[in-house]
Amino acid sequence: MVLAATMTAPEIAWGALTPLLILLGGTCLLLLLGTLVPRWPRVATPTLTIVTALAAGTAACVQWNNLYYRKGYSIVADAISIDRFSVLITIIITVAVALGALLASAHHDDANGDPLENYALLLTSAIGAVVMGSANDLIVLFLGLEILSLSLYLMAASDRRREESQESGLKYFILGGFASAFLLYGVALVYGATASTNINGIAEALTERIAVGGSDAMLLVGIGLMLVGLGFKVSAAPFQIWTPDVYEGAPTSVTSYMASAAKVAAFAALLRIFIVGLESRVDDWRPVIWVLAVLSIFVGSTMAVVQTNVKRMLAYSSISHAGFILVGVEAAAHMEGNGLAASATYLAIYTMMVMGSFAILIAVAGKNDTATTLDAFKGLAKRRPALALAFSTLLFAQAGVPFTSGFVAKFGVIKAAVEVDSYGISIAAMVGAVIGAFLYLRIVVSMWMEEPETQEPLEIPTVVSVVIGISVAFTLVIGFFPSILLDAIELVRFAPL
Amino acid sequence: MELFVFVVAAAMVLGGALGVITRSNPVHAALSLVLTLFGIAVMFVSHDAQFLAAVQVIVYAGAIVVLFLFVIMLLGVDRTEDVNIEPITVQRPLALIVSAGVIGIVIAAVVTSRDLLGRKVGGLDETTLGSPDANIRQVAREIFGNNVFAFELTSVLLLVAVIGTVLMARRVKSGGAGK
């Protein structure tokens, strides 16, 4: 009867949850004000979203500094880990949210206004993503994943004018639900093998088991199924089938966010589960990551080359980026070396790159997302040279040309891989990068070396140029002075068990 | 007795599941789904998970499938899908291979890991099982104890669902774009 007397509620470290609480508070405030204030000015919604995201990011930065004096720790009955890794992921995601909000505000249509719900979903998805980045329990992780995914399905379907948008939302939804089921089944089998859903608990149980012996079959199948589920979420080949369609159909502002934050969160989850929880079975799952990485790089690069739609190209290129991050994961799986830091660096850089690239897509394609074919980019250098230059910079960054952040990212993962003697994967990755470069060149060629199809002036909304500016500046600054990022990310660690 | 329950419930579960994937009429499929859900609920009961059994019926049968049916009826999309048309030739064999593979692998894993299943790791208080509310109390204690964070997260999840329905239900004025 007296429930409270017989149970001990875990202590909740509210301070450590600040970024999450800010995001949640922002969401509620947004929804409340939106429903209560009759004449809610249009700029207020994105502004509030951005302020919330930046506030959460600032809180995360404060946490980052605090972690200087303290090792990572876990809170709320081990459900959440606060460590350098989770805080970094939080920061990346808040930045992505802020930029995503900027893009979204440029992307609305005039007839239907700028629905408040889009921004609320942006914030809730950030909650999910942050939770995924810091979850120390597979169930919490799964809930975070679902919060993120559901928000994204809706965001993908949110452009009600275009049927493609809703179709992409539906497609994403069904395949995403399919993947979630696999992930969850994997969690169930791992739970069966270890009697725990807590990542630390799993790690401990498995370490004990090594001494005891016994069949690992259930565990391994569970790991496999989880990999399938997470592979879907990070869109690694061969689980990438949904990516191009969904990326193409979704509103571009959403695609940019989807390509960045969702992938970051899924990789964060992947890294934590496998590196922390399944460390003792690393020899069993590492080869699978190897295969996924190489497949992703090659499938992403080669399929991208035959596309005619820039949005689809970028979608495929995001698959090959996923492959590169998996190279980092594979390196991180060797426990010594810098795989973790390299993957984290790649994620941070990739986020900024991809945001900028899609921002340019928005600038070119306009509010209606109509002109995303390669033809629309023909002769862009003649119409808007600065825009073409910015896009070229970002594309070269994606290709991994020196003095751009993309090079730093690729160099980092390759270095991490080489450090642990994974030469095969490094060479495969680099060869894949060359194939990928061909794709980026195609776009560059049509921008600079072909004649424009129209001479219509291209209106670029200010917010979009801001995003492009930030992205390009980041790309170049990190390209020239990588130490700014590397010295910080070098400190990325998981909380000790 | 337990065997009897298992056999009946398993028949319900599998029969329902096969119904879902074979019936061409979505309403029939939904009804088959209900059959499966009840079978699962029975199995929950035989695992002393009465709370889950009740929630299973309330949430799945009472809300989820009702919503399905509601949507089917509201939109009038109950037209029969011709299950004999195969869109891509390799799709079905491929799907069969994949799902049979999953089943086979998991079964193999389960069978070889039988030794793991017997071990009692604790956490389930079996001494109180006799009292009427034992299961519910334990589940509650666990949810509001160690899993309180996850519980709070579900509120965010539901918030997303609410926002989503509002967004999707909003009528749109054509902005000129699109087809």
Place this chain on the structure above:
Amino acid sequence: MSSLLAVDPLLEGGLFWTPLFIVLIKVLVVFVVGLVATMLMVWFERKVIAGMQNRVGPNKAGPWGLLQTLADGTKLFFKEDLIPERADRLVFRLAPYLVLAPAFLAFAIIPLGGDFRDGKGGIVTLFGHETRLQLADPPVGVLFALAISAIAVYGIMLAGWSSGSKYPLLGSVRASAQMVSYEAALGLSLAAVLLVSGTLSTAGIVDLQSSVGNWNIVATGFVPFFIFMIAATAELNRPPFDLVEAEQELVGGFNTEYSSIRFALFFLAEFMNTITMSALIVTLFFGGPQPISIGNTTLDIPLLPNALEGTVWLLLKVLVFLYIYVWFRATLPRFRYDQLMDLGWRILIPASLGWFMLLAAQRVGRDAGWDQAVVTLSTAIVLIVGYVLLQLAYKVSRANREKDGASF
């Protein structure tokens, strides 16, 4: 294994022939009682309404027309059974049973009698075995009721859909929306009861309501009862919430295409449901089979053994509610559909939620040793603020919709 059954002391120690026999008897009794009660209920309703409308009502078949229902049923039974051409035959045949089954199932958890005095907990001795006078007392009893009420919607939905006809379909779509909507309010007011009693077992809930002061209607502060009552009426699709079969709009609603015995089954289920729901209300809020006792004085019916006396008390209490339902039907006009939804979503759900939170806050305050008055007051203030915000939001959204020129 299954402690779904093991809670009843009867079933402890495995199944043997005597307990099995007792269970079978119980099932039989509950089923027969249900059928007979339904028959009587139909007669009762017709009679009462007739009285209210200054008519005589059925008075030919049997004494006071008591056998009229039997006559009607016999007639329906021998009518030709029609299945519309466009009907989905399988589902069309299945639907009546889907409506009927939950009505009887829910009855299984109602304590039908037994001695709850002196801490006996309603346990009686039958053939040398201790047992309760109820078919089953699952540990999740109330949730079971909720689950049953949740699946009750299937029959109506499918009946309307499978008819392959427009009006039944509309009726069933309405029905499902209505029932799903009101289930939320129903569940929330139920939660208030659970909060107060701290158990899900119906026997346990009855056991705690030993005197009128302890009745849950008092302990939960009346509001949940009224909400439950209204929501239950809506769940039953009874007037004034009988939009499902609004004759003026939908011909006969979801069962338009049904005839003969299938139609009778719908009819049977509807009245059975009313009885079950009344019994549930009594169980949850009015002490079930407990005799009325105020303070230390207990109204004891002489001559009857305590166990049987419980049954009498239950009957009396249920009769009151049956009368109320008939009374509703005779006096209240039917709601319009939007009014129905507004009532459910804008009033009942927020009210039951708010009240639930108030009760919860009080309990938290009590456990933590806070001043009850302060807790209540501050919670009330929070709730009022919430209510004001809610109203404001309604206003804003209405204004926005009108500005956009929406038609609804």
Place this chain on the structure above:
Amino acid sequence: MLSTLIQSAGAATEKTAVAFPILSALILVPLLGAVLVTLLSNRRPEYVKFTALIVSAGTGAMSLWMLAKFDSHEAGFQFVSQHEWIRAWGISWHLGVDGISLFLVVLTGILFPLVIVGVDPHHDEKRYLGWILLLEAGVMGSFLSLDLFLFFIFFEIVLVPMYFLIGGWGYDKRIYAATKFFLYTMFGSAFMLVGIIATAVLAQRDLGYITFDLVKIAEEATFGTNTARWLFLSFAIAFAVKVPIFPLHTWLPDAHTQAPTGGSIILAGVLLKMGTYGFLRFGLYLFPAAAVWAKPVILTLATIGIIYGAIAATMQTDLKRLVAYSSVAHLGFIVLGTFAITSQSLTGSVMQMINHGVSTGALFLLVGMIYERRHTRVIAELKGIQSVAPIFAAAFMVVMLSSVGVPGLNGFVGEFLILIGSFETARWWTIIAATGVILAALYLLWAYQRVFHGEPDEANSTFKELTLREGSLLMVFIGLIVFTGLFPKPMLNRIEPSVDKLVKHVELHSDYKAPVHKGGHSPATDTAHEGGE
């Protein structure tokens, strides 16, 4: 701005010779120039060209100044400048110049202003000049870097402006050619990147700290035999593509033919040298044992390249393509010299790098002039130009003879040293390669005959004579050709010590022994020393 920079540089050197970071300036000045040019207004195109010229000329002046200050007795790196850049990866901004890279830097410094002055891009001049200056920065960086990472990024970044130059200002199939060029080179670099990282990482296991510093790794780290071979191979692929060595050469004729004249000159003049330079600096120096191991294969490929290039050149109908194939042959010589690993052959290789840059650059310039006038490069359509434009023909003759390797002109010195040097350690290859000299004479002279001799037909009768500007431009090239051919000693003096050091390094780190003459010195070395003393 620039002039003050140079002045201050001059002022600084009077006090301390190393105070002014001349090498950093060589990279940064064109880089900043590129940015400056891009930012200039479109409305005053003449300022754009002027600015670009000033910047490149300033860079050239600085390189000459560096040449003047270069200490010819010092074998090691001079003007070294080292700053920490990426701490986490042990990467520093480490620049230095020695006898091997010295003249390549000077060549780069001279060639770029000449290209800017002499070649007209026809359209989008601002962007063109921006890319050219960026290219100059990249090339300078490649030759000056003493850090593996730094070298790689310059090596890579060069692709971008070159890609745009070919793709933006080239001829009909420019985009195909540009893409082919980009992908080929990037493909090679892919392996090199893995190799570079592996080198640093493996060196880390040996040294205990991570560093990409070339000198540190080369001097201090040791690799296992097999490891070193793999690493060498990864570098070799990149350089082989860049040089290009047969059979990775197929991008070169396309790129050369389709590139605009300026691009071709730079491509032939300095870009290809990045490959041969890379073999010296990052092949021989870094992995001496592995280089010795790989010697037979590479020598074979180089020889095949020489013969193949010559034969292919013979069969070309397009004058520019012919010159391009001749490049394949010439570069084969350079590689031959490099992997023969004697003091003479290496010196010859370095010499030949410069010579090839000058003479092939000039050849491309001339072919460009022909195209300007005739809008065709097809040999069959050109006829009898000698009679219409004798000065032009004379200039062409001189440059061509230099390319053939006629004594008295620069080509002879390099080729001769290579052949002499190689003969001892790679006899049979050298003999076969020597036939390449004869073939070169054959196809070049034959081409000359077809283009310049005979009676001009109608289209060629109006062929314009050299203008003053073109003439003065060519004078610089011819001056260099003749000067080097007659007085190679100043150059050899500066090259020799570094090359000797390299040979010693190879001997020290492998079981290879260079042949010994006259007390350990080759004739060239002797003369160099005499000159020095």
Place this chain on the structure above:
Amino acid sequence: MLSVIQPTSSWYLILAAVLFGIGAFGVMVRRNPLVMFMCIELMLNAVNLTFVTLATALSNINGQVVVVFVMVVAAAEVVVGLGIIVAIMRRRNGITADDLSALKG
């Protein structure tokens, strides 16, 4: 009493695996999004059954708690998914996944 053979945990787990497989198969071959969606529910139910069985086998209540969360997730998913489906179908009547032709890879 009624039978000597008692179903062990493995039986339930195998049943769950089969159910999961059937669901996965359904998602892959069916073309009506609503039915595909139902198949996903089948898969989730298989997972739930696995969790509950394991909770009993391991005598660890956590497995049951997980199922509560999974059910919440399923409910939220349904709301969102049906929302999207309704939004599409309001534009046109009746779709199968094949009709989603605007996005053919």
